[in-house]
Amino acid sequence: MTQPPAPLIPWTPALRPVEQPDSSQVLIHFCDRGWPLGRGVPDEILRMSPTERLTSILWDGHLRAFVTDSGGDPAVCFTESTWRGLDFVMRERPHQPWGLMFDRQSVYDAGGGPIWHARPEEHQALSDLSPRLRARVVRLDPGSDRLHEREWRIPRAPCEPSTTVALSELQLVGLLVGDPRWAGVRWEHCVSATTGVRQWGHFFPPLSSGLPRFWWDPSSARLRRLPPLFGRGLEYRAGA
Secondary structure, X not given: OOOOOOOOOOOOOOOOOOOOOOOOOEXXXXXXXXXXXXXXXXHHHHOOOHHHHHHHHHHHOEEEOEEOOOOOOOEEEEEOOOHHHHHHHXXXXXXXXXXXXXXXXXXXHOOOEEOEEEOHHHHHHHHHOOHHHHOOEEEOOOOOOOHHHOEEEEEOOOOOOOOEEEHHHOOEEEEEEOOOOOOXXXXXXXXXXXXXXXXXXXXXXXXXXXXXXXXXXXXXXXXXXXXXXXXXXXXXXXXX
16 A cells, blocks of 8 residues: 655755854743733733743743734744853843743744844835734834844744744753752642652653753852753653
């Protein structure tokens, strides 16, 4: 019996390796940038602290897309800041030190790319763009530009099955935390990775062991690398 052809996998070109010292191979999704979130954000998310949002993202397994101040399609936002740039963002801007770090190529493969900064007269002319393109354009206003954010976005059309980006679509390479004691632990009914039995207890989120964490140390105003989120012998969530 003839087998049906295998489904075609969309191909995306590989980005050039990062060589310029002011560019980064890692993009960061902040859980709180210090100003109101996008349009249509549910109250349960607005009431969460940045710590709770990070924990929720890891347990739910996806990033939720919302309409930004650019309008157009909902989008998930990232920054391409280098380590030196992050130091500046933490000290001089209202970004809270809670976020997820992703490989830049994986964000591109998921449909992401840098935003476009348009002059006011150009931004007005672009107002009739499709919702997908409008989601990528930011007005470049003298005195209040957002060039320092070095922002990337992944747009998601509202008609798509889900206005989310699954963590499985991206390559998660680290976590940014504001408390070195944080581990994303929850009281849950989960299947123990050790016993294979569903039980109630403290469980870590379902992530690969050894995921790096980086702590923003306010006393030195510097990022410090912490031990991985999971260590040998620790029990974490293996399934529902």
